[in-house]
Amino acid sequence: MDVQGLIQRWTDYLMSPQLWDKIGSATLEITLILIVSAIVVPLVKSIIARVFKLRRKTPLRGNDRRDTTILKLLQNIVVYLVYFSAIVGILSSMGIQVAGLLAGAGVAGLAIGFGAQSLVKDVITGFFIIFEDQFGVGDYIKLTGGEGTVVEIGLRTTKIQGPTGEQYIIPNGGITNVTNYSVNNTNATIDLDVPVNADIETVQSVIQEYLNTLPQTHEELVRAPQFIGVVNFNSTEATVRITYETLPRQSGPIGRVIRRDVISIFAGFGFIATDSDEGEES
Template sequence: MNLTTKVNVTEEAEKLEKVLFSQKFWIDLGTTSLRIVLILIFAVLAVKIGKVIIRRLFRLKLKGPIRKSERRENTLLKLLENTISYVVYFSAILAVLTEFDIDVKGLLAGAGVLGLAVGFGAQSLVKDVITGFFILFEDQFSVGDYVKIGIAEGYVEEIGLRTTKIKSFTGEIYILPNGSIIQVVNYSLENSLAIVDVSIPFDVEVNRTEKLIEYYLTIVSQDKADFINKPKLIGAHDFTETEMIVRIIAETKPMRHYDCARLIGIGLKDYLEKEGITIPYPNLVTKSLTDV
């Protein structure tokens, strides 16, 4: 090591020693650290207080005379909570960077240019995210709804900003990019309609059979929460060479028409047989009210 190098090392050591033993350095370090801690504490408190305020506002709305769908309320509540978290924490990060004398404006400008370049290179991703946002915001469907999207039909397992997962009755999981969702049939938004066709042979007394059916429909819906109201006997729907087909309809809760139609069909057959009337097994037709 030559003399010049030794001199430089000595000077650097002296500067470092001067900084470490400088009262101003430690005061500035302590002040900066305290500010950063206060910024983080303020950010956490702001997020918690913001979420509490939002929950209370939604709770007041739910107690009001005008009540929207609970599913939509929960979706908007979660969306607003996440938005507050993102905005507050992002602002806190910028404030912390400012404490380290980092040029935040230049950083944001660079991020904007980078975001623009990524946007041009990943237009499908941007489309998926934007579509996913509107699916959540407009409450087109929610987790647990029974939907049909293209060839995918089943219960919604998960909704993300980029993809949606649908599970069919047989267990397959459809993963759909949100940008590809053009048309959605949601069977869970409105009540469903159960339709039961009953074949009555011409050799039985039709009037008596219809009265028995009316009585059975009165008792079958009692204490059954899935029925919106009492099932209704429409009457003769079609004729064959040997029998008359009468139709029964029942409005049910969303996606409960399968079970209700089965309950009406099997129970009615057993009831009529006890009354001495033998009929073929009722023909069950189930559909949503949106299909009627």
């Protein structure tokens, strides 16, 4: 074997101007592709966000929650398309026949088709979640994998931030039973126990007058809360009930305000009111 001749041929090849011209040209093309991709992704994402922002100011504005979800989906699609195009361009710059790879991928796809079924299922389910508006970004939902606020719905996964900050990343295909707490208004009740001899009729008018003022200062209330009156009693205590309706998942803070102030009103009449275990929200 002519080792010296082999080394000489390799040396000539590595030192040939044609090789370095190809390397220089490919390096320049790859650099330009990376630069253009780095510019296009944030630019197009910004344009999409701008379009949705302008749309919210027109008579054609839709559901903000749904718009936010579709906005993030479109931005994700842009990222995937740009990066895929960049990879194809880089491979072409390196002299790799992309068409041949894609043709080979069609054959290889038969071999990995069964393994890709879950991916296809995730993507299809993701589209159904978005276009059927099952839930959207900002909704508080509960499902098998956890519960929390939806922060992103992607082509393949949904990200949920839990109540204490943890993040769940759930494949869309694995989402089955979903409870959405952000679609309908919240109906809640406050039950208070008062002495059975309390003059509830006298206190009721004062409490209802107070409740009627709340919608002016609390936009989360759909209407003025109602003092229902006595719903239960025994030999020593009577349970009085207040009902109220708020925008989705906003009953907690205003409920604490109502409870505090109504207890204070009862105290002003000389009666001690305490929390009952029967209050609820739905």
